[in-house]
Amino acid sequence: MVVITKDYFSIRQICESGQCFRLEELGKEEDTGKKSESTGTGTGSDAIREPISPMDGGEYRYGLTALGRYLEIEQKENEIKFDCTQEEFDQIWRSYFDLDEDYGKIMGLIDEADAYLAAAAAFGRGIRILRQDLWEMIISFIISQQNNLKRIRKCIGLLCQNYGVKKTAEQGTVYYDFPSPEILAQVTLEELYACNLGYRSRYIKETALSVLNGEVDLERIKTLPCRAAKEELMKLCGVGTKVADCICLFALHQTDAFPVDTHINRVLAREYAKGFPRGRYKGYAGTIQQYLFYYDLKTGFKGDNNR
DNA sequence: CATCAGGCGAGAC
DNA sequence: GTCTCGCCTGAT
Numbered sequence: 001m002v003v004i005t006k007d008y009f010s011i012r013q014i015c016e017s018g019q020c021f022r023l024e025e026l027g028k029e030e031d032t033g034k035k036s037e038s039t040g041t042g043t044g045s046d047a048i049r050e051p052i053s054p055m056d057g058g059e060y061r062y063g064l065t066a067l068g069r070y071l072e073i074e075q076k077e078n079e080i081k082f083d084c085t086q087e088e089f090d091q092i093w094r095s096y097f098d099l100d101e102d103y104g105k106i107m108g109l110i111d112e113a114d115a116y117l118a119a120a121a122a123f124g125r126g127i128r129i130l131r132q133d134l135w136e137m138i139i140s141f142i143i144s145q146q147n148n149l150k151r152i153r154k155c156i157g158l159l160c161q162n163y164g165v166k167k168t169a170e171q172g173t174v175y176y177d178f179p180s181p182e183i184l185a186q187v188t189l190e191e192l193y194a195c196n197l198g199y200r201s202r203y204i205k206e207t208a209l210s211v212l213n214g215e216v217d218l219e220r221i222k223t224l225p226c227r228a229a230k231e232e233l234m235k236l237c238g239v240g241t242k243v244a245d246c247i248c249l250f251a252l253h254q255t256d257a258f259p260v261d262t263h264i265n266r267v268l269a270r271e272y273a274k275g276f277p278r279g280r281y282k283g284y285a286g287t288i289q290q291y292l293f294y295y296d297l298k299t300g301f302k303g304d305n306n307r
Numbered sequence: 308c309a310t311c312a313g314g315c316g317a318g319a320c
Numbered sequence: 321g322t323c324t325c326g327c328c329t330g331a332t
Contacts, residue, residue, distance in 0.1 A: 018313065145314040151330065152313085198328025203315080240315050261313035293313075 002082045002089040008103035010126020011062050011075045017127045017294045018149055019250045021140055021156045022065040022178075026072070065160075067092060067133060068177050070169040083171075098128045098253075106284050116271045117288070120295035127290050129255055134218050135211070136178040137251035142203050142238040144246070151196070158195040163187055184208035203238025210236055226254045249286040258285040263296040 015023040059076040071093065072083040082089050094100065103125070110121055139159075144152050156178075163183050164176035179187075185208040192201035210216050216236055221229050229252055233244040245259035258278060260268070268276055281288045 141313085142315095144312095146312060146327080147314090147329085148312045148331080193328080196329065199315095199326090200328075238315065242314060246313080259313075262311090263313060297313085 002084060002086055004080050004082075004099070005078055006080055006099065007078055008107070008125050009075075009078070009080060009097070009099075009128060011073050011080065012060050013124055013126035013294070014097075014128055014130065015062060016298075017124065017290055018297065019246075019290070020064075020066075020130055020132065021149075021153050022160070024063050026061045026063050063173070065175045065177075066096065066136075068167075070167070070173055070175045072171075072173075096131050098130060101128070103128065103287075106287055109281060109284065110288075111277070111280065114277075116267075117292065120291040121288075123298070124291045124294040127287075127294060129253065129287055129290065130250060131253050132251050133178065134222060134247070134251040135181060137247045138207065138233070138236065138239065139178075139184070139204055141243040141246040141250075142207065142236075143197060143200055145200065145238070145243060147200075155196050159197070162191070162195060181208045181211040185212045200238060206237035207239070222252065226256065229254070230257070245286075249289075255286045256283050258289050261293070263293050263300065264289060266300070267292050267296050 011023075012025070014020065015025065059074070061072065061074045064071045064073060069088075069092070074081040074083075082093055084093065107121055107125065110117055112118060140152070140156055143155050143159075147155075160176040160178055163179040165179075166174065166176055168174050184204060187205070187208075189201050189205055192204055195201075197204060211218060216232060221232050224232060226248060230244045230248055233239050233247055234241070239247070242259050242261055245257045248254040248257035249259060278285050
């Protein structure tokens with residue numbers, strides 16, 4: 001067990017910010033109904049939340065499946081417990097959770113005159129940009145297109161359960177690795193459809209084949225600068241501008257990548273008609289994008305179909 | 308029943 | 321190069 005104290009870190013916000021689909025809150029019963037009583041997080045209603053950060057109060061426990069491992073994380077205010085050895089923490093999770101980055105510094109870059117961005121950043125101040133596995137991000141963001149968070153999680157869960165290597169963590173939790181390119185290249189289109197992947201099934205199949213036969217080299221992509229990496233990723237079937245930017249941001253940690261999806265598009269049109277000052281946030285545009293995205297997702301007019 | 312959800316590829320121009 | 325359209329599926 002490793003215990004740290006950290007500001008600008010909320011495991012809940014990281015989970016809900018839509019960059020990571022295999023991080024789940026533990027110990028809240030899997031409600032099957034629509035409007036079950038919420039489990040002790042305070043807010044009695046499911047109404048649209050006030051633009052106040054939801055990361056205060058409460059004690060949360062999350063399970064993460066990533067990098068071929070399973071990790072449980074517990075947070076109470078700014079104290080975070082990682083259920084692993086100090087060695088594993090130092091070698092893997094410190095980097096994965098981007099704990100060496102100074103998010104206060106990034107907050108400090110924000111133009112105070114930009115009230116909208118200031119509010120968005122304050123709201124999502126617990127978000128961090130993770131360093132996730134490249135292959136997993138490629139497939140996950142292919143799946144994410146024209147899709148919603150709940151179904152994305154379901155699809156990925158099915159894919160892993162059906163085709164990922166089954167493992168058992170030390171404390172007994174059973175989990176499934178994300179299926180490798182080798183495995184996914186062998187899965188038939190029909191089987192992919194059975195994971196509710198819909199028309200994305202073909203993209204996944206073709207992408208797996210492209211990686212397997214060496215048309216696209218993942219290890220090389222990891223060494224490429226931003227522009228070149230994106231170009232290379234877009235050779236994959238089902239990977240366009242937006243998905244490539246997400247992969248650059250969440251797997252390659254190119255924090256200047258700025259994915260533009262429907263949420264961001266809406267925000268840019270509504271709040272930044274004269275253009276968003278990307279230059280001001282050079283090097284961190286992607287991090288800033290996450291604040292905008294999350295804020296709109298949680299408080300935007302139709303942002304109600306998450307989780 | 309239509310529309311939309313963290314788009315993309317194919318084809319038309 | 322830019323535009324339009326169809327696409328799996330589930331929710332509203």
